[in-house]
Amino acid sequence: MSDQNTLNHLQTVTESLESGETMQIRYLLNGALPAQDVARLLESSPPKERKLLWELVEAKNEGEVLQYLSEDIGIQFMKNMDTERLIAVSEHFESDDLADLLQHLPEKIVKEVLASMSIQDRTRVEGLLSYSEDSAGGLMNTDTITIRPNITVDIAFRYLRRHASLPDMTDSLLVVSRSDRLLGTLPLTKLLVSDLNATIRDIMETEFTVIVAETPASEVAQLFEKMDLVSAPVIDSNTKKLLGRITIDDVVDVIRDEAEHSMLSMAGLDDDEDTFSPIMKTTKRRAVWLGINLITAFIASYVIGLFQATLDQVVALAILMPIVASMGGIAGSQVLTLVIRGIALNQIGATNTRWLLNRELIVGLLNGLLWSTVIAILTALWFDNIKIAYIIAGAIVINLLFAAATGTLLPILLKRIGIDPALAGSVILTTVTDVVGFLSFLGLATIFLI
Amino acid sequence: MSDQNTLNHLQTVTESLESGETMQIRYLLNGALPAQDVARLLESSPPKERKLLWELVEAKNEGEVLQYLSEDIGIQFMKNMDTERLIAVSEHFESDDLADLLQHLPEKIVKEVLASMSIQDRTRVEGLLSYSEDSAGGLMNTDTITIRPNITVDIAFRYLRRHASLPDMTDSLLVVSRSDRLLGTLPLTKLLVSDLNATIRDIMETEFTVIVAETPASEVAQLFEKMDLVSAPVIDSNTKKLLGRITIDDVVDVIRDEAEHSMLSMAGLDDDEDTFSPIMKTTKRRAVWLGINLITAFIASYVIGLFQATLDQVVALAILMPIVASMGGIAGSQVLTLVIRGIALNQIGATNTRWLLNRELIVGLLNGLLWSTVIAILTALWFDNIKIAYIIAGAIVINLLFAAATGTLLPILLKRIGIDPALAGSVILTTVTDVVGFLSFLGLATIFLI
Incomplete structure (x- = not known):
């Protein structure tokens, strides 16, 4: 059951594709492998192979595979389907997943798919479509099992036995009023150990977690993590009526996406970045990020240019200046990463920001003193010039202090004005540490050396 | 229920601490707030406040709060407890969590805690202590509900009703043989809809996910995500006997830690980095990372130093050279981040590495051509020197190609030789893009300009 298997299957499939033997692939894709593994296989394939493999998945299995496919890739496939196939496929989905996918398809097609559904299903999906994908309403399913408070445990058992099956991840029954x-x-687990003659009202839990439909997905995830939930009911914020329930499997996806978000954003990558997306799509996305960073680089160069006369006289400065900028960048991005994670975990607020800033400034000062001493000694030995050694040491300390302050305050400030700190933080930080690094080093050199 | 509350409570508590009014804090910490919130409050407090707050938690509540505290902080508190209190506190823990914590305490104390437990509990915990924290055995709980296959559904219900309660997150009964x-x-959910006269053997599922105790935690997490599990049984690899079960709440922690691991490691931070760890601890950890990066910086400076004569003649080179290094670094770290995530998701193997390398080289070339044109035009305008414009354009293209190749192959190589790509990748990548950047730019300049 190890996931290494996906890569082994991929090897088999790739070799078969190359030799044109589709028999074995068809066999693997249509029954031999569980739908989850087929989805992983598609996700791990480059675009051309992915398309070929998808064509080998039989129509009757498409729905199940799509269910497990990452949204980005699933939508690509669905956009190329005719309406009839879309309708057939849509029957495999849970209402929440279907609503998520429909949001990305053209309105005309969505209408046709909805029209094909039973009135009950259509009402459900239309209800879900009204909530943002990133809210509790967008995460919830409508397949709850509800009971009334005045029946006995024995009758509840009989009622449940009348069902052919209960929805996946049903860990609780929801007790509702007539309205x-x-x-x-x-x-x-409580129902099963209760006296058969007790009423539901006697044994139900009245202190429970309930989620309002508009709650952002990230808050839902934090709640599930904090309270160790498997599922939680969702209600309408106005009417307080039960709308559905959220289950842990969907929340796990939110948790993974959120945790990955910071890392990917800090490198200017999209959250739903497909590892194997095609060349032109990748080039365009990356180009934007490189362009933004080029502005940073030119600002740094402009600062260096201010000291052209100084550099002209002492070439050692040109050799050493990247050290000052680089040490500042590294120190700053450590602080930045820590604070971005702290913000994501909701740990950082007005009361502890000052403590954090103080700590980072002291840490920056201590590490500045330590490493500037090392750098000064190495510089003095290399260039046989004690003055440059003093100057680079001073610049390192100054830059590490600025790095500490920027790394701490920048993400908090960005968050407050509504900009994603993970996305904008690293570019701005690098600009600061480059500018301060070059300015302090070349500035001190101009004052004391020339 | 929003998590913003933690920060609000923190505000209240901080103000009360400052004014010395401990009454309200005691009230909040000992009953008014759920134990989960008290744990979050402690995690969001700087060291001094954290210690003060912990002293205000009453002995009888300590166990429950510790249960929800992040391991790193929990261990710190437990190291300061005497054995008697440790024993009292240990009664609150589930066996798997207790085993995790005991692994970090001195052996003598562990023996005393174990000696205080009932024989049954001790055997359980000792069994768990034999597994690594990062394996299925370390994640599992021993509180399973088992039944025999030959009884009827009706008798199973009666058997369950004899329990005062069932363990949390029990979503399945485990059907075991006499041995x-x-x-x-x-x-x-299946038991509840089954005919009372059916036998367990008739209705049990024989295709199910089972986990061997030695399975690494990361594989367990991938299995839970792929199969949408709430719990899964763990067996001994030799005897095939049932040992316990893993529940989704512990797996969610693994998923979050794994997803955060890459981001934190890339900045040289520890996985269990406490946002509010004290100054000296932070300084030491950061110093090591800065020291490693200093080596990188000196290597880059050494390369620049090789071209001292060239720099002496054309000062514009010193002004422009950071642009070449920086563009390479940015492009490379985008590829590196993407590949590190792909490796973590088990998407990248022998068959698709070549495709990935090809794509990245082409993307690097295209973006190299685009941005080198822009940079060349800006350079030509700035320095009124067409030759330098050509030289920087050539260097940019060369560096972006090296960045693409290094970003793709380096993490795969590091993974293969057993080094964590997230930890070592970014340092090595920066060294490559700095060295190649300075070498190509100053090298081309020396050839064509001097």
């Missing part, structure tokens, strides 16, 4: 208001929850 | 071999699983 669909949520009165309590009844974990199956 | 404790796992024969099948029975989801509660």
Whole structure:
């Protein structure tokens, strides 16, 4: 069951594709491998192979595979389907996943797919389409099992036995009033150990976590993590009526996306970046980021240019100046990363920012003193010039202090004005550490050396 | 229920601490706030406040709060407890969490804690202590509900009703033979809809996910994500006997840690980095990373130093050279980040590496051509020197190609030789893009300009 298997299957499939033997691939894709593994296989394939493999998945299996495919790739495939196939495929989806996908398809097609559904299903999906993908409403399913408070445990058992099956991840029954208001929850583990004659009202839990449909997905994830939930009911914020429930499998996706978001954004990559996206798409996305960083680089060069006369006289400065900028950049990005994660975990607020800034300034000062001593000694030995050694040491300390202050305050400030600190933070930080690094080093040199 | 509350509580608590009013804090910490929130509050406090707050948590509540505290901080508190308090506190823990914490305490104390437990509990915890924290055995709990296959559904219900309660996150009963071999699983959702006269053997699922105790935690997490599991049974690899079960709440922690690991490692930070760790601890950890990066910086400076004569003649080179290094660094770290994530998701293997390398080289070339044109035009305008414009354009293209190749192949190579690509990747990449950047730019200048 190891995931290494995906890569082994990929090897088999790639070799078969190259030799044109589609028999074995068809066999693997249509039954031999579980749909989850087929989805992983598609995700791990370059565009051309991905397309070929998808064509070998039989129509009847498409829906199940799509269910497990990452949204970005699933939408690409669905955009190339005719409406009839889309309708067939849509029957495999849970209502929340279907709503997510439909949001990305043209309106005309969405209407046709909706028209093909039973009135009950259509109402469900239309209800879900009204919520943002990144909210509790967008994460929820409508397949809840509800009961009334006044029946006995024995009758509840009989009622459940009338179902052919219960929805996946049902860990609690939801106790509702006649007007669909949520009165309590009844974990199956509690139902199973209760006296048959007790009423649901006697044994239901009245202190439970309930989520309003508009809650952002990230808050939902934090709640699930904090309270160790498997599922949680969602209600309408106005009517307080039960709308559906969110299950941990969808929340796990949110948690992974959120945790990956910072890392990918800091490198200017999209959250839903497909590892194997085609050349032109990749080139365009990367080009933008390089362009933004080029502005930073030119600003740094402009600062160096201010000291052209100084550089002209002492070439050693040109050799050493990248050290000052680089040490500042490294120190700053450590602080930046730590603070971005702290913000994402909701740990950083008005009360502890000052403590954090103080700590980072002291840490910056201590490390500045330590490494500027080392750098000064090496410089003095290399260039046989004690003055340059003093100057680079001073510049290193100055830059590490600026790096500490910027790394701490910049993400907090960006967050407050509504800019994603993970995305904008590293570019701005580098600009600061480059400019301060070159300015302090070449500036001190101009004052004391020339 | 929003997590913003933690920060609000933090505000209240900080103000009360400052004014010395401990009454309200005691009230908040000992009952008014759920233990999860008290844990979050402690995690969001600087060291001194954290210690003060912990002293205000009453002995009887300590165990519950510790349960929810991040391991690093929990261990710190536990190291300061006497054995008697440790024993009292340990009663609050699930066996897997207790085993994790005991692994970090001195052996003598562990023995005393174990000696205080009932024989049954001790055997359990000792069994868990034999597994690595990062394996399925380290993640599992021993509190399974097992039944025999030959009883009827009706008798199973009666058997369950004899329990005062079922363990949290019990979504399935585990069907075992007389010799404790796992024969099948029975989801509660299936039990509840089954005919009372059916036998467990008739309705149990015989195709289920089972995890061997030595499985690495990361594989367990991937399995849970892929199969949408709430819990999964763990067996001994030799005897095939049932040992326990892993539940999704522990797996969610693994998923978050894994996803955060890459981001933190790329900045040279520890996985369990405490946002509010004290100054000296932080300084030491950061110093090491700065020292490693200093070597990189000196290597780059050494390369520049090789071209001292050239720089002496054309000072414009010194002004422009950071642009070449910086563009290479940015382009390379985009590729590096993408590949590191791809490796973590198990998407990258022998068959698609070549495709990935090809794509990255072409993307590097295209973006190299685009941005080198822009840079050349700006350079020509700035320095009124067409030759330098050609030279910087050539150097940019060369560096972006090296960045693409290094960003793709380096993490794959590091992974193969057992070095964490997230930790070592960025330092090595920067060294390559700096060296290649300065070497190509100043080298081309020496050939064509001097």
